[in-house]
Amino acid sequence: xxxxxxxxxxxxxxxxxxxxxxxxxxxxxxxxxxxxxxxxxxxxxxxxxxxxxxxxxxxxxxxxxxxxxxxxxxxxxxxxxxxxxxxxxxxxxxxxxxxxxxxxxxxxxxxxxxxxxxxxxxxxxxxxxxxxxxxxxxxxxxxxxxxxxxxxxxxxxxxxxxxxxxxxxxxxxxxxxxxxxxxxxxxxxxxxxxxxxxxxxxxxxxxxxxxxxxxxxxxxxxxxxxxxxxxxxxxxxxxxxxxxxxxxxxxxxxxxxxxxxxxxxxxxxxxxxxxxxxxxxxxxxxxxxxxxxxxxxxxxxxxxxxxxxxxxxxxxxxxxxxxxxxxxxxxxxxxxxxxxxxxxxxxxxxxxxxxxxxxxxxxxxxxxxxxxxxxxxxxxxxxxxxxxxxxxxxxxxxxxxxxxxxxxxxxxxxxxxxxxxxxx
Numbered sequence: 376x377x378x379x380x381x382x383x384x385x386x387x388x389x390x391x392x393x394x395x396x397x398x399x400x401x402x403x404x405x406x407x408x409x410x411x412x413x414x415x416x417x418x419x420x421x422x423x424x425x426x427x428x429x430x431x432x433x434x435x436x437x438x439x440x441x442x443x444x445x446x447x448x449x450x451x452x453x454x455x456x457x458x459x460x461x462x463x464x465x466x467x468x469x470x471x472x473x474x475x476x477x478x479x480x481x482x483x484x485x486x487x488x489x490x491x492x493x494x495x496x497x498x499x500x501x502x503x504x505x506x507x508x509x510x511x512x513x514x515x516x517x518x519x520x521x522x523x524x525x526x527x528x529x530x531x532x533x534x535x536x537x538x539x540x541x542x543x544x545x546x547x548x549x550x551x552x553x554x555x556x557x558x559x560x561x562x563x564x565x566x567x568x569x570x571x572x573x574x575x576x577x578x579x580x581x582x583x584x585x586x587x588x589x590x591x592x593x594x595x596x597x598x599x600x601x602x603x604x605x606x607x608x609x610x611x612x613x614x615x616x617x618x619x620x621x622x623x624x625x626x627x628x629x630x631x632x633x634x635x636x637x638x639x640x641x642x643x644x645x646x647x648x649x650x651x652x653x654x655x656x657x658x659x660x661x662x663x664x665x666x667x668x669x670x671x672x673x674x675x676x677x678x679x680x681x682x683x684x685x686x687x688x689x690x691x692x693x694x695x696x697x698x699x700x701x702x703x704x705x706x707x708x709x710x711x712x713x714x715x716x717x718x719x720x721x722x723x724x725x726x727x728x729x730x731x732x733x734x735x736x737x738x739x740x741x742x743x744x745x746x747x748x749x750x751x752x753x754x755x756x757x758x759x760x761x762x763x764x765x766x767x768x769x770x771x772x773x774x775x776x777x778x779x780x781x782x783x784x785x786x787x788x789x790x791x792x793x794x795x796x797x798x799x
Contacts, residue, residue: 406459638745665701
């Protein structure tokens with residue numbers, strides 16, 4: 376068995392390392408993290424405005440008073456992501472990041488349709504719908520930001536810049552240096568938008584949304600795709616690779632878009648369109664003790680197993696595990712390359728996620744509303760916040776028990792294995 380694992384590791388680890396170090400996946404991860412504090416603020420506002428013991432009238436008043444807290448953060452998440460992509464990709468090429476971010480964001484806006492309205496019988500342009508800056512604009516925003524930053528950086532690297540003499544303030548020097556690359560980049564996007572609008576009588580927002588975004592989010596919101604992503608996370612962690620960073624770099628754009636869709640429906644009082652979303656993955660997988668849902672495992676180790684080795688690791692890992700940090704368990708048990716516990720390590724998240732999906736699909740427990748709950752929020756509290764219902768917390772308790780039942784026989788096997796150098 377160990378020989379097989381070693382050979383498998385030799386094949387898997389180089390590929391996983393390449394994915395983890397990929398420039399574009401790293402930039403995408405960092406861009407989403409840029410928006411994290413802002414979306415957290417927006418989520419807190421949404422939670423407060425929609426506390427379950429408020430009546431509809433109170434919720435309406437709070438929405439009028441404090442709704443901009445969400446409108447200016449979560450509802451325009453594509454703004455922060457496009458700027459972040461331009462910034463971090465430019466930095467990766469050793470080009471001034473702030474200008475790369477600004478050019479990427481402006482390129483996205485050039486491709487964004489501005490609505491027309493009538494005032495006193497005259498057409499007025501310049502009205503930008505929030506959905507274009509939120510869920511609906513996420514994928515066109517990412518594509519535009521990457522392309523714009525690439526063009527900007529390549530033009531800059533070629534030396535097509537206006538160089539100012541010594542003694543000119545650095546801010547002025549940098550602005551003039553960015554002028555030609557920025558103008559050329561924005562011109563490309565302006566021409567593309569003109570062709571789409573004038574020749575095809577369409578806009579890239581709607582084209583990308585229908586051709587790319589809707590199929591991908593439809594696939595990403597399905598149970599099979601979610602289980603595959605979870606399997607890969609667990610499988611990579613088994614070999615000591617941070618599975619979440621690698622897999623989430625690919626899946627986060629889809630899960631975050633689904634989150635924003637749910638949030639817009641929740642605000643409007645409509646049925647939530649998706650079960651799977653970023654809050655679902657954070658609350659009902661990572662939110663049960665970290666990757667692999669190991670809070671139940673840590674408690675079993677600390678208070679049920681007999682070997683001092685496992686008891687010590689369990690008690691050491693208990694405090695971090697409550698806040699869903701489980702590296703002490705992963706490397707202290709260890710879970711990494713431990714063939715005895717490969718089955719529960721992979722199986723438990725798949726079983727629990729399937730149960731959660733089916734329970735929510737049946738309407739027994741409401742799916743997450745789209746509120747972004749920090750992954751460090753402890754069990755029960757995170758479930759209640761994510762679903763705006765005590766049933767979310769109750770479901771997490773059920774998940775905790777199921778994980779414990781799956782792991783217990785394998786932990787007992789570990790506990791009974793002979794040990795020669797550790798006091799029992």
